[in-house]
Amino acid sequence: MLLVLWRKWTGRGSAAAVPEPEALNPEETVEAIQQGREELRNDLIKQYRPFIVTTASRFSKRYIDPDRDDEFSVALLAFDEAITRYSNEGGSRFIGFAAQVMNRRLIDYARKEQRHLTAVPYSSLQGESDEEGSVLSKIEAKEALTVYSREQIAQDRRDEIRTITEELSEYGISFFELTEQSPKHQDSRESLLEIGIRLAKRESLLALLKDKKKLPLKELGQLENVSRKTLERHRKYLITVALIAAGAYPLLQQYITGADAGSEEGRL
Template sequence: MQTMTKANMPTLTLEDRIMLIQNGDETLRNKIIHIYQPFIKKVISKVCNRFIDHSMDEFSIGLFAFNEAINQYKTGQGSKFLTFADMVIRRRIIDFIRKEARQSKNIYLDQAEIEDDSQQDESYLEQKAALEYFEEKQQIEERIEQIEAYKVLLKQYGISFKSLSKHCPKHIDARENAKVIANILVSNEQLSQYLQEKKQLPIKELLQFVSCSRKTIERNRKYIIALSLIYLGQFHALQPYVEPESL
């Protein structure tokens, strides 16, 4: 029997295959996980900054995280599956590193009668500082990746970063009001579906849920769409920048 590889799999996108798996194709799930093991190891190795093989705990965690990404991925969220899987794997590995750091601290404390307390504290502080540096670096990388994916998604709606900067409301109250409108839109399944299918803002329908005028919504149309896409695309690294103060 011929081995299934990326080259001879049916001409479906990876995202199409993920949908088939979510609909119950467990055989395809196993094939996809097997094929993308090199990808999983690459992500883990980048996070841990060292070589990872199949015998390590980190690799097992990466496999579980990749499978988790398969289950949680949603089409239309603005990013490709591998970008989303990369993010899930990174988070699970970081959680593992944190857990290991806490356990290491306990081990140092248990050896208090053997080792000098100051050496234990120094070792733990070095670990803590290294972990904080690592997490900050990962957050920056994740933010850059999501900005690129967000830029691609905005283009589908005829919006560029340059045009968005021009249409950003100048007054704080107007910006906060636009953020509230975006939250209302993404919280309503029919409104968010309309936006994603028509690539237009459902202004008439929105007027039933907001107190501002049609003119106000139309004036800030691009800004509201851009904010809504941050939530709909699950760009978690960008959301802190658009959370309305009134929520």
Template sequence: MLLSIIHGLFKPKQDIGELAQLAKAGNEEVLNDLLFAHAPFMKKTASFVCKRTIDEHDEEFSVAMHGFHEAIQRYKASEKASFLTFAHLIIKRRLIDFIRNESARKERVYLIEPSNEESSNQHYIFDEQSIHTYSETQRAQSRKEELLLYKQALANFNLTFEELTKCSPKHEDSRKTAFYIAQIVAQSEELYSYLDNNKKLPIKQLESLVEVSRKTIERHRKYIIAVVILLNSDYTYLKDYVKGEII
């Protein structure tokens, strides 16, 4: 199994996403093989985030490995997004969280060793601005990656950002109503399963749950589906934009 994973020689239909599902289901051999075979991927991702070379002796590598394992546990093949793209995103988030926690813990960054000519007191400087700038850069990159994943997820329902811009409710009341309906679908295993399997809203079931007409539901169908996808996703940064809408 391990050689198959490393060399990519597994059966045509048994791609890494399917292997991740096997590991998620409890296959310890596949899980261990995936973690071993993708150690270079974890190092590369960690090095990219940390802007320096990371190897297995660094704490950041341990964080990256935990992130990869988390990606296996959270990955859903139904989303159609590349597993490695998803894993890359999760690893980046965990590393950014780690860096932020470390920065908060070390409120002051020791930068200068005292020379013989200087006072014996250690010199510290506050690097808050640098930390802030770095965090903002990482957040911007994460939002960009989430937008790409969201675009892929929308495409599974034949939706695009351009369409959503045109069909989004113009009035606040209409938007709140559509958002409320989306929450009902997202929080119901039965309704969400119907949407995911059929790629369309369970309008008949919704009619009996909400006090709006079928015509209203159909008018905002695309917007409702887009919100459902967002609510049931792991797009942390994109969700920040709709926090005020969630009931």
């Protein structure tokens, strides 16, 4: 269930430095840019330049010089990409979304840089000491990248959980309530999961849910042929499943479908 994910992946840790909130809301600024106010794009990039540097530096485990290091250019282009691609319909915040895009592009860049190390002949490790150290350092860097990728996925999960926590608060739902709300029997859980997923796919019902911040009991009951009492009893669980399925939560969505979710937890 989702509470288990919360306890497993939400840890105490410092987040990437983000500029202090200002009068200009980043989500509103991005929306304005997407609607044609391109003059705001450079202003937003300039405002969040320290955040871009910090994100690239955290990924690289060293300070990234914007004037010399390619990683800054990769992160900068990714931030610009995030401005174009961002949508707040899933409830995600722009900064969290931008950080994910930057980290994924940095991973792609690092993988390309390390690709030639996929096959290193053993003899190449037996040269001069300096050369040996250089090659071994590259291999260690490649292994570190694999570890980092796993750590980044865990961080992305934590970010998604924080975001869904904020979104659920608008519906009066907390993670600590989901323990009691989770169906006890496997058959019931599977059935309600499917109902929640179908709710997310029905645009009219999803719009009602987001507009009124309430489960559309009557309409959903008629479509699913399920009693109002059953839906009401599992209201918070269904809302949580629907918001995850409809939102920008690719990692948490794995725990709805059961795909690649890991052997420990399975589905919600």
